[in-house]
Amino acid sequence: MTNIILGKNQYGKAENRVVRITRDSPRHEIEDLNVTSQLRGDFASAHFDGNNEHVVATDTQKNTVYAFAKDGIGSPEDFLLRLGRHFTGEFDWVTGGRWEAEQYTWLRIEGDNGEHDHSFVRGGTETRTAVVQIDGDDTTIIAGLQDLTVLKSTQSGFVGYPRDKYTTLPETEDRILATSVTAKWRYNRNDLDFNEVYADVRRLLLAGFSRNYSYALQHTLKEMAEAVLEAHPEIDEIRFSTPNKHHFVVDLSPFGLENPNEVFFAADRPYGLIEASFLRDGADADHRSWDGIAGFC
């Protein structure tokens, strides 16, 4: 018989949709998350012997998510830290795991008398993300956002690139620059006011995107990263995955019309895909907290 050993493994309940309403006063608060819990540890007997005595059921993991929401969520990072510490503390053979969340944005509806107390509209913008990983005494936190769609209608160009026999793209010093930002950043501490830092990083990313002339999306990503790393010593690294959402100037000359960057064709594919990570000098470029986080270079 071929000798088989168990390699890396993890398991749990994926995408637990939990909505927590805080209703201590007439002015309700809403927190809306998609939470995935995955345990790592000694699960060899389940795989090899059909013995489930170490298998904390995925159903139990789901129930724990909802039970913990009763005590409030606070921030996705704090909620995931609570879950991770619970599972690793409660079961000896659970030595670590991975807990991940997406948080959806709800905004208060502007009613007849100002902001409504208990009516909300889903924000059409980005989704907040968080991943907590525990391995023994080691805890790592990656925060982030996805689908933050931004556009600048001028102050962007693309020139000076090499031309070969396949190059047709005309150089331009005035184009639309648009992208949908997915960014993830790595904390070097886990005792933070995560909501406050998140709000400020989001603000800095947008300010960095808009501030200066863009020589390329690559150049603009560096401006965004620099703003974040300068203001937040508790962040060691930020990674981006950004589709270049091309806007092509439509040729209106067949209709006898000029088109000085007024009418564009917004192409959805193919798209340039620009990915980059920026680190504080001296930080670990291959830090273990990125293990299992897909979709970045």
Ligand SMILES: O=c1[nH]c(=O)c2[nH]c(=O)[nH]c2[nH]1
């Ligand atoms: O900002 C850009 N970066 C590129 O790498 C690139 N390549 C391309 O064709 N257009 C652009 N724009």
